[in-house]
Amino acid sequence: MALATKGRLSESLNGVTRRLGFRHYEENFVRTICFLSAAVSIIATVGIVTILVTETIPFFQKNSLLAFLTGTEWAPNNSTPLYGVLPLVAGTLLVTLGSGMVSIPLGLLVGIYLSEYAHPTVRKILKPVLEILAGIPSVVFGYFALNLVTPGLQGFTAKLGEAIPALKVLMPEFSPANASAAAIVVGFMTLPMVASLCEDAISSVPKVMREAAYGLGCTKAEVIAKIVVPAAISGIVASFILALSRAIGETMAVTIAAGASPVMPKGIGSEVMTMTAQIVNYSKGDISRGDPKYQSIFAIGLLLFVVTLLMNLMAQAFVRRMGRHAR
Amino acid sequence: MTPSFMQPVPGASRRKRIDGFFKSLCLLASLVAVVILATLLITVFRDGIGRVSMQFLTSMPSSFMPKKAGIQSPLIGSIYVMILTMLIVVPVGIAGAVYLQEFTPKKNAFTRFIQVNISNLAGVPSIVFGMLGLTLFVIFLSLGKSILAGALTMSILVLPMVVLVTQESLKAVPNAYREASLALGTTRWQTIRKIVLPSAIPGILTGIILAAGRAIGETAPLIVVGAVGMVTFLPSKVTDRYTVLPLQILDWIGQPNKDFRPAAAGAILVLVAMLVVLNSVAILIRARSRVTR
Numbered sequence: 338m339a340l341a342t343k344g345r346l347s348e349s350l351n352g353v354t355r356r357l358g359f360r361h362y363e364e365n366f367v368r369t370i371c372f373l374s375a376a377v378s379i380i381a382t383v384g385i386v387t388i389l390v391t392e393t394i395p396f397f398q399k400n401s402l403l404a405f406l407t408g409t410e411w412a413p414n415n416s417t418p419l420y421g422v423l424p425l426v427a428g429t430l431l432v433t434l435g436s437g438m439v440s441i442p443l444g445l446l447v448g449i450y451l452s453e454y455a456h457p458t459v460r461k462i463l464k465p466v467l468e469i470l471a472g473i474p475s476v477v478f479g480y481f482a483l484n485l486v487t488p489g490l491q492g493f494t495a496k497l498g499e500a501i502p503a504l505k506v507l508m509p510e511f512s513p514a515n516a517s518a519a520a521i522v523v524g525f526m527t528l529p530m531v532a533s534l535c536e537d538a539i540s541s542v543p544k545v546m547r548e549a550a551y552g553l554g555c556t557k558a559e560v561i562a563k564i565v566v567p568a569a570i571s572g573i574v575a576s577f578i579l580a581l582s583r584a585i586g587e588t589m590a591v592t593i594a595a596g597a598s599p600v601m602p603k604g605i606g607s608e609v610m611t612m613t614a615q616i617v618n619y620s621k622g623d624i625s626r627g628d629p630k631y632q633s634i635f636a637i638g639l640l641l642f643v644v645t646l647l648m649n650l651m652a653q654a655f656v657r658r659m660g661r662h663a664r
Numbered sequence: 665m666t667p668s669f670m671q672p673v674p675g676a677s678r679r680k681r682i683d684g685f686f687k688s689l690c691l692l693a694s695l696v697a698v699v700i701l702a703t704l705l706i707t708v709f710r711d712g713i714g715r716v717s718m719q720f721l722t723s724m725p726s727s728f729m730p731k732k733a734g735i736q737s738p739l740i741g742s743i744y745v746m747i748l749t750m751l752i753v754v755p756v757g758i759a760g761a762v763y764l765q766e767f768t769p770k771k772n773a774f775t776r777f778i779q780v781n782i783s784n785l786a787g788v789p790s791i792v793f794g795m796l797g798l799t800l801f802v803i804f805l806s807l808g809k810s811i812l813a814g815a816l817t818m819s820i821l822v823l824p825m826v827v828l829v830t831q832e833s834l835k836a837v838p839n840a841y842r843e844a845s846l847a848l849g850t851t852r853w854q855t856i857r858k859i860v861l862p863s864a865i866p867g868i869l870t871g872i873i874l875a876a877g878r879a880i881g882e883t884a885p886l887i888v889v890g891a892v893g894m895v896t897f898l899p900s901k902v903t904d905r906y907t908v909l910p911l912q913i914l915d916w917i918g919q920p921n922k923d924f925r926p927a928a929a930g931a932i933l934v935l936v937a938m939l940v941v942l943n944s945v946a947i948l949i950r951a952r953s954r955v956t957r
Contacts (some may be wrong), residue, residue: 360851360854361851364853367765367853368852371767374756374757374758374760374763374829375761375763375764376821377774378760378778378824379777379781381785381820381823382781382784382785384796384800385792386792388795388796389795392795392799404761443693443696445695446689446690447690447697450693450694451694453690454690455694458884463694463949466697466698466701467697468943469940470700472877472878473701473881474881474935475881475882475883475884475910475913476883476910476913476917477913479914479917480913480917480932484711484925485707523702528697531696556683557686557687558682558683558686559686561928563864579787582787586790586791586792588787588789588790588883589883591912592884592914593917613789613791616791617791617884617887620794620798620887620888620890621887632762634752634795635795638791638792638795642789645787645788646788649783650784651919653783659903
């Protein structure tokens with residue numbers, strides 16, 4: 338009895354199993370296997386960091402880090418090759434911020450709808466719809482951008498320009514591959530993530546807080562805007578950061594839809610190239626290991642890794658803050 | 665005269681209107697998500713259904729005969745990569761989760777470190793895993809641009825997902841099960857094998873299926889480890905070169921000849937159909953496990 342009450346029974350039984358011969362060896366063997374499997378994730382992380390750093394060193398021996406980070410020209414085929422990453426960063430930023438303009442407001446509203454308004458039956462339909470949307474491969478979104486979104490944008494601006502000629506000069510010209518179409522589809526790709534994380538954050542707000550506000554005569558919209566969303570703000574902000582981080586790392590849809598010209602973006606309708614698209618571009622061609630182009634993709638990869646890691650850590654810090662508040 | 669508390673509050677009707685407007689706004693946003701998914705599926709269906717046939721599934725891809733091109737080699741390649749990935753990641757992922765959740769019930773600094781590491785790994789852009797695979801598997805282990813190198817890369821990519829889902833399922837198994845079993849004198853491993861894992865299996869299976877879906881949809885890391893768009897032979901062993909469905913789609917999307925668009929849409933349709941089948945199985949398993957509990 339004393340065993341069962343003092344601490345957990347399972348802990349105290351460890352002493353017994355230690356004397357069980359074969360079972361003891363089997364136990365230790367399995368435990369080791371499981372330990373090694375858990376350690377694979379560490380090997381993966383260490384591997385990623387090691388590889389990105391070691392493959393980048395030769396690149397920075399030939400090109401200065403400052404020129405890489407502040408250069409506005411990506412021209413590896415020049416007589417003096419230029420590897421300025423800013424055009425790629427600007428392209429990525431344009432697509433990412435654009436996608437945030439879709440995913441953040443829509444995702445937050447869907448999250449609010451799911452946790453505060455939706456009837457259980459509606460929820461049962463809406464949740465799988467979002468799951469399917471999240472599961473659709475990125476290539477498919479690329480097809481969608483190219484064959485539906487871009488023609489749509491082109492048609493829309495043409496019609497608007499006809500109706501109000503004064504607006505014509507303000508309208509961007511949409512080239513077949515453009516930043517806007519990429520931003521829109523990436524926005525829809527990341528929307529389910531924002532929605533589901535916002536829903537989680539909002540549903541974890543204690544019910545008493547809502548009821549206290551209702552008791553003071555607030556309408557539902559007021560309760561949501563003034564009580565629930567502010568209380569869940571850490572989790573909501575975390576979801577925004579994660580969505581933007583996903584958008585930065587998004588590859589296939591932007592490779593197809595945003596284009597492949599590594600120049601500073603001229604506007605939202607022009608062709609841009611993201612960091613990920615450049616990595617794909619150089620990987621598709623058969624370039625050998627010593628090639629500076631080959632080394633440059635690791636420099637881009639390292640930048641990509643550092644930025645997304647920082648964003649993910651930031652999101653985790655917000656989530657931890659949320660946890661403290663709930664308690 | 666009506667008592668003051670019964671008189672309408674100033675601005676009440678405006679506040680009510682805002683309330684109604686906000687609700688409609690939320691509903692509208694949700695409808696947008698549904699409409700987008702529907703548009704996407706309908707477009708692909710409209711563009712591609714004409715091409716999906718037995719001939720399409722059993723012909724080799726082509727970049728100059730849009731009407732006769734098929735998806736045999738990419739389809740087989742995708743299935744190979746998916747199966748091989750699952751063979752690698754399922755044992756490692758489950759064992760890792762068992763270690764974190766069952767063998768070390770008391771969290772120590774090391775398990776906390778692994779845990780943080782896994783969450784961060786899940787957020788690394790998929791293309792970075794491709795660069796790991798390129799250097800580690802393709803070059804360092806000299807596996808070349810083979811199915812095996814692709815599957816190993818994909819395994820590391822989906823590993824965090826499998827570990828996290830398995831951990832969630834293990835957490836959901838009531839502690840009383842473990843203690844009852846241990847009280848009968850079993851070892852920890854016997855309890856895990858005979859009691860904990862069987863009760864957690866529906867959740868684990870759901871996670872595995874979702875990971876399989878991810879493995880056939882992901883493209884970027886496979887491009888980096890050397891899968892190419894146009895392969896007109898079937899791989900016969902794990903060291904052969906290969907292509908996968910998303911890459912074939914990418915190749916056809918990029919063709920200047922617009923006649924390839926139906927072929928791309930047809931291939932997308934097949935890919936989405938595979939994902940729908942996988943997801944339906946996952947939903948079925950979830951529904952069944954809810955009934956039995």
